[in-house]
Amino acid sequence: MIGKLEKGRTVTSVAAEFGIKKSVVSRAWKVFQTTGAAFRKVGGGRPRTTTARDDLYIILQAKRGRRQSASVIAQQLSTATGRQVSRFTVARRLHKGGIFSRRPERCFPSKVDHRRHRLQWCR
Numbered sequence: 001m002i003g004k005l006e007k008g009r010t011v012t013s014v015a016a017e018f019g020i021k022k023s024v025v026s027r028a029w030k031v032f033q034t035t036g037a038a039f040r041k042v043g044g045g046r047p048r049t050t051t052a053r054d055d056l057y058i059i060l061q062a063k064r065g066r067r068q069s070a071s072v073i074a075q076q077l078s079t080a081t082g083r084q085v086s087r088f089t090v091a092r093r094l095h096k097g098g099i100f101s102r103r104p105e106r107c108f109p110s111k112v113d114h115r116r117h118r119l120q121w122c123r
Contacts, residue, residue: 002038005029049085050077050093058090059097070094 004014011029015022032038050058054077061073070087073094077085094100 001025001028002032049083049089054081054085055093055097058093059099062094062097062099 001014001018004017005011005025011022011025015025018025028038057080058073058077061076062068065072070090074085074087074090077083077090091101
């Protein structure tokens with residue numbers, strides 16, 4: 001963006017090319033002209049507990065052990081990395097990876113007495 005402005009392009013054309021507002025481009029250009037450096041500010045908010053590699057590990061563990069809970073995966077990740085990770089964090093990472101918890105379907109009990117009673121009812 002700064003390079004295009006240095007070559008003589010207008011703020012409007014650069015903003016249209018990148019799909020951002022003109023005020024963002026002009027503010028960055030002003031900062032570059034005063035300080036001589038163009039760098040992006042670090043975003044605010046709480047730092048993430050897990051890295052991208054940890055997220056992949058969580059999804060892989062969930063796919064390997066289909067019946068594992070988020071608490072078990074959190075414990076495995078904590079022992080692997082040495083950092084505490086909550087089960088809620090693991091659940092969020094799994095949701096982002098497209099893995100959701102499922103409840104087993106309730107089936108009709110098929111014991112011998114039940115089958116006999118069903119057959120009697122049908123007759």
